[in-house]
Amino acid sequence: MATSVILITGAFGALGQAVARHLAAQGHQLGLLDAAPAVPPALAAEFAAHLQLPALDLSQPAATQQAVAAAQARFGRVDGLVNIAGGFRWETLEAGSAATWQAMFTINLLTAVNTCQAVLPAMLAQGSGRIVNIGAGAAAKAGAGMGAYAASKSGVQRLTEALAEETKLRGITVNAILPSIIDTPANRRDMPDADFSRWVTPEALAEVVGFLLSDGARAITGAGIPVTGRV
Known part of the structure; x- marks a missing residue:
């Protein structure tokens, strides 16, 4: 894909920032979407040339559609979507609650459903698009x-597989990346005794995202690609 307009959800987090930097270095125009109430000042300066949309509740379809509309108004098109927004909670079923399941489905799945639905009209109209979802290696078991x-x-x-089937004859590819533990400051704090060198870095994941958005990945759709470092 030549210089394109790419939307990134969860753009202010560790992985989101790495993906944004990688794509910006490739010359893409970016829409940076995040639930954080404000853009961190350093990021606001670094990505001043790009669209920055904080305080977004992507679990709400209307808010999600408004964010995509803002990107279309700014850039005239939307070529790619990278769904990074999400969260993690460790909780046993015995000691936990159904509310945790609802929360995980809302932040990890519903946000991706809403953003995919919001970008589809533009991508279908132009007959092209790339969607990359961040799944998890842990989802296998x-x-x-x-x-x-x-x-x-x-x-x-x-979601990735179903949408890929729906759009495979319409110029859109939909793929997922399945990371292991990502080497972020939060994960280092939570697991201080781990061997961090074995974890996959945000920068390595960003390179895979960039490939899946590129013309070189035009024949790949519906895939779940493990990116696990040495875990």
Whole structure:
């Protein structure tokens, strides 16, 4: 894909920033979407040439559609979407609650559903588009305390597969990346005794995202691609 307009959800987080930097370096125009109430000042300066949309509740279809409309008004088109917005909660079924399952499905799956639906009209009208969802390697088999998270990320993979089938003859590709533990400051704080060198870095994931958005990946759709470092 030549210079394009790419929307990134969860853009202010560790992975979102890495993806944004990688794509900006490639010359793409970006729409940076995030639930944070304000853009961190350093990011606001770094990405001043791009569209910045904080305080977004992507679990709400109307708000999501308004964000995509703002990007279309700014750039005239939307060529790609990278769904990074999400969260994690460790909780056993015995000690937990159904509310945790609802929360994980809302932040990890419903946000992706809403953004995919919001960008589809533009992509279908222009006969081209790239969608990359961030799933999780852990979705293949849930460990103890991972049920809600793994189930929601499994839903992201099923969303990816279904949408890929719906759009495969219409110029759109839809793929998912399945990371292991990502080397972020938050994960280092939560697991201080781990061997961080084995984790996959945000920058390595950003390169895979960039490839899936490119013309070189035009023949790939409906895939779930493990990117696991050495975990």
